Amino acid sequence: MVGWREYGLTRDYSPGDDEGHGHCLLLIVTAALELATGIVLLVAPSLAAEVLLGVGLGSPAGVAVGRVAGATLLSIGVSCWLGRGRWAAG
Numbered sequence: 001m002v003g004w005r006e007y008g009l010t011r012d013y014s015p016g017d018d019e020g021h022g023h024c025l026l027l028i029v030t031a032a033l034e035l036a037t038g039i040v041l042l043v044a045p046s047l048a049a050e051v052l053l054g055v056g057l058g059s060p061a062g063v064a065v066g067r068v069a070g071a072t073l074l075s076i077g078v079s080c081w082l083g084r085g086r087w088a089a090g
Contacts, residue, residue, distance in 0.1 A: 035074060
């Protein structure tokens with residue numbers, strides 16, 4: 001089985017490197033965007049779909065799918081927010 005190290009996917013940097021800071025900043029920005037979009041999709045899925053896609057959700061099933069997508073984005077945002085500390089810790 002080929003591992004991730006064979007592809008050069010390592011985190012060989014010290015916590016003070018710019019590369020580590022860039023990854024941490026990326027996770028913070030991603031978390032903020034995912035959390036905001038997820039909350040809007042949970043609260044007002046039709047409005048969010050209209051802003052993002054240009055078409056509102058016309059059926060109750062579409063609203064349910066929008067809320068499921070909102071919960072998914074919310075969990076991704078929380079994961080990114082919690083994962084930002086791993087880059088800082090090295």
